[in-house]
Amino acid sequence: ASxxxxxVLMGQINMQKSQTVLASxxxxxxxxxxxxxxxxxxxxxxxxxxxxxxxxxxxxxxxxTFLYYxxxxxxxxxxxxxxxxxxxxxxxxxxxxxxxxxxxxxGNEELPEVLIASVYMDINSTITWTDELDRLVRLSQxxxxxxxxxxxxxxxxxxxGCANNNKRGDDIEEAKGKVIAEEDDxxxxxxxxxxxxxxxxxxxxMPFVIDEIE
Numbered sequence: 729a730s731x732x733x734x735x736v737l738m739g740q741i742n743m744q745k746s747q748t749v750l751a752s753x754x755x756x757x758x759x760x761x762x763x764x765x766x767x768x769x770x771x772x773x774x775x776x777x778x779x780x781x782x783x784x785x786x787x788x789x790x791x792x793t794f795l796y797y798x799x800x801x802x803x804x805x806x807x808x809x810x811x812x813x814x815x816x817x818x819x820x821x822x823x824x825x826x827x828x829x830x831x832x833x834x835g836n837e838e839l840p841e842v843l844i845a846s847v848y849m850d851i852n853s854t855i856t857w858t859d860e861l862d863r864l865v866r867l868s869q870x871x872x873x874x875x876x877x878x879x880x881x882x883x884x885x886x887x888x889g890c891a892n893n894n895k896r897g898d899d900i901e902e903a904k905g906k907v908i909a910e911e912d913d914x915x916x917x918x919x920x921x922x923x924x925x926x927x928x929x930x931x932x933x934m935p936f937v938i939d940e941i942e
Contacts, residue, residue, distance in 0.1 A: 736814070737761070737771040740846070740878035743778050750779055750787045761811075772810040772832075774846030774878030780804065801825035805848040819843070822864045826850065829864065831873070843868050847879035849896070856883065856896045857903035 743749045778785045797807035806828045815833040822829035826848045868875035884890040885897030
């Protein structure tokens with residue numbers, strides 16, 4: 729596939745296994761792409777807890793799209809859903825039931841390759857930041873590739889504007905100190921400003937964080 733041209737609509741959302749949420753996202757996406765909303769031509773969503781039927785993600789088989797997740801697991805809870813004009817390469821060694829990872833070859837000289845990881849962090853698990861995530865971050869550092877992790881963390885942390893931390897938030901902050909450089913972004917500052925203006929303090933999941941690569 730050739731690199732895409734124009735802006736890319738990007739988002740992260742927990743679907744809560746709901747076909748209704750899925751339908752709403754697809755209506756939203758189609759509307760923005762068909763109208764050429766501020767130049768968007770392609771889309772990429774990191775999804776957690778998609779609708780499942782017989783151990784397979786269901787309802788995301790739209791024309792000219794690509795869905796990537798671990799087909800070998802009984803209950804996939806992380807997936808990447810995108811328009812098929814994006815030059816995406818699956819990374820199976822960092823894909824399991826709760827993580828889906830692809831390498832995006834953007835066609836942008838300033839940002840040629842980006843690792844994209846959709847991650848679900850199980851609230852019932854005693855382990856928040858897994859060894860798999862550690863290894864993925866280190867891979868990105870060794871190979872000098874940008875890494876975007878879009879996660880449903882089930883965590884509260886001051887890093888993304890929460891008034892108070894919970895233990896899961898502490899775990900992620902500790903992981904950030906170990907494997908993520910201090911200058912690396914955890915959340916877009918513009919989003920934090922918008923949340924504070926709207927008097928929203930605790931947002932452990934931030935759907936439809938829109939960015940662009942031109």
